Each structure stands twice: as C-alpha cells, then as structure tokens.
Amino acid sequence: MARIGFLGTGEIASALLRALQGQGHSFLISPRNAAVAAALAELPEVRIAPNERVVEGSDIVFLCLLARVAEDVLPGLPFRQGQSVISVMVDAPLAMLRRLCAPATDIAITIPLPPIVDGGCPLPVYPPSPVLEALFGARNPVLAVPDEEALQAHLGVSALCSPILDQLQAAAGWLAGFTGDPAGAEAHVAAMIRCYLPARAQGGELAEALRKLSTEGGLNATLRAAMAPAKADLIRGLDSFRPRLGLTRGTGDPE
Incomplete structure (x- = not known):
C-alpha cells in the first residue's frame, strides 16, 4: 500500500x-x-x-x-x-x-x-x-x-451540477404541492433521475436513455419540447467560461 x-x-x-x-x-x-x-x-x-x-x-x-x-x-x-x-x-x-x-x-x-x-x-x-x-x-x-484545454472544459461543464439540481428541486417542489410531502417528493425525483443514469456511461448511452423517453405525444417528449430553448441558454452559459478557462476551440452549438 x-x-x-x-x-x-x-x-x-x-x-x-x-x-x-x-x-x-x-x-x-x-x-x-x-x-x-x-x-x-x-x-x-x-x-x-x-x-x-x-x-x-x-x-x-x-x-x-x-x-x-x-x-x-x-x-x-x-x-x-x-x-x-x-x-x-x-x-x-x-x-x-x-x-x-x-x-x-x-x-x-x-x-x-x-x-x-x-x-x-x-x-x-x-x-x-x-x-x-x-x-x-x-x-x-x-x-x-488529450490536453490541458480539454481538462479546463471538463471543469467548465462541472458547473452543470448546480442548474440541474436547481431544476430537480423546482420539480420536487411542484410535486410536493400536490402530495403535501416535500421529503417524499424530493426522494421520488432524485431516485427517478438516478435510475436513468448509467453508473459509467459509455458512448451513446445517454442518447439511448433519451430515446426511450421520447414517445411522441408522451409526457416526457412534451416537457422536453417545452424546455428546448433552455439548451441554447445552457451553451451560452458554458461559452461564457471561455475567457476565464482559456478555451479556444469547440463549436459551442447545441444539437
């Protein structure tokens, strides 16, 4: 040891x-x-x-x-x-x-x-x-x-944790408004998201999880479409880190 x-x-x-x-x-x-x-x-x-x-x-x-x-x-x-x-x-x-x-x-x-x-x-x-x-x-x-710039980009994307948790907290609050059980609502939302995340995602696993939640007219697809503009906001927020992190490459365009 x-x-x-x-x-x-x-x-x-x-x-x-x-x-x-x-x-x-x-x-x-x-x-x-x-x-x-x-x-x-x-x-x-x-x-x-x-x-x-x-x-x-x-x-x-x-x-x-x-x-x-x-x-x-x-x-x-x-x-x-x-x-x-x-x-x-x-x-x-x-x-x-x-x-x-x-x-x-x-x-x-x-x-x-x-x-x-x-x-x-x-x-x-x-x-x-x-x-x-x-x-x-x-x-x-x-x-x-491959290099230090890629490492800095990983640092930038780590800032995703806060806005995602903020969204999950908002969803749990919405659910608790109907159930009257804030703790149970939070437990449900956290477990629901966790069960869709692979422990060690390989290439394409996130896309496959998303595909399974994309039934046309379903609740998931409907909410995803309503929130689609937020993807551009996300990329703009990440791109704002470029000067701070010394990032010079990458398109920064959402799919």
Whole structure:
C-alpha cells in the first residue's frame, strides 16, 4: 500500500483522503486548515506533519492548494525523482507544476468533486496517471483527456451540477404541492433521475436513455419540447467560461 501526502487540507483534500481510508494506505497531511486537519487526524492511519515531512515521507503527494499559495509553499520542498504528484489545482498549469515540483516528473492534474467519498465521481486527468487509476479507478471513472484545454472544459461543464439540481428541486417542489410531502417528493425525483443514469456511461448511452423517453405525444417528449430553448441558454452559459478557462476551440452549438 502507498504512503500518501496531502499539501492543503480543505474540502477536496478531506474527500480524497476519506475515499482512500481503510485500504491500507498511510497518510501525512499538512496542518494548513487546522480544523479539517484535526478531524482527519482522528483516523488511525493519518498523521499531521510539516510540509517538508509530508513531501519527504510520501510516495504520492496530492497538491490541494490555491495556485497563488503554491508559488510560496512548494519551492524548496524535497520533491524527488520517482515520486508521483497529483494536483487538484486547476488554475495551476502543468508547466508551473513541473517547475515548482522539480525534480519530480510524474505529475498529473485532475478535477475531483466532493462526492468522491461515495464513489462514482468522474476524474478527468491530464496527463494520464496510472497512479490515479490505481487509487480511485475501482470506484470512480478515471477519464484521461488529450490536453490541458480539454481538462479546463471538463471543469467548465462541472458547473452543470448546480442548474440541474436547481431544476430537480423546482420539480420536487411542484410535486410536493400536490402530495403535501416535500421529503417524499424530493426522494421520488432524485431516485427517478438516478435510475436513468448509467453508473459509467459509455458512448451513446445517454442518447439511448433519451430515446426511450421520447414517445411522441408522451409526457416526457412534451416537457422536453417545452424546455428546448433552455439548451441554447445552457451553451451560452458554458461559452461564457471561455475567457476565464482559456478555451479556444469547440463549436459551442447545441444539437
């Protein structure tokens, strides 16, 4: 099993560590967020250590810092050849990480989400990382992407979670207006959507699920047609991220 270190102890670091606990790994964590670090240190396989000791005592180091903080924290730490570095700092490009973490060369960037604790969380990564796959691939789809721009596009589309949940909450509220049971309405809507989503969708599975819900004149098809203009709004919203994320390619046109 691996010796794993975390520089930075925020929400994502906590989620990653808890997703890996109980598998025989040992963990060294920095005390940057004292409250989170103290809570994690209650786990038997976790110890708090200074940044230098975290890097020195780890085979795999997760970088969970802000990019501007990393510029101050990482230089001078004892990174080494043969050590794996995985960054969740999507605002820190690979060239910057190679400079800050030299002489380590096995460096990758990924975008985890807090639900990784429960599994099923997509992990887009660049460059491909056998280490990330070995750690998380059994319970989470690890998706190697071709370059950093593609990784940034994955970050952009992650913003879909909030508007989709907002729509589901509105639908649950509508249902509760008839049933008088808000909790039951929410449970129904969440389970209904979940049962149509494949655990690890392959190419075309979403389209096939949609096809099965497209009976002409049916309730699903009728509501879909009524909401069709929202697709253009979605693409416009995603396209608004282009300058912020440095996205230069892609058509941005809805089907």
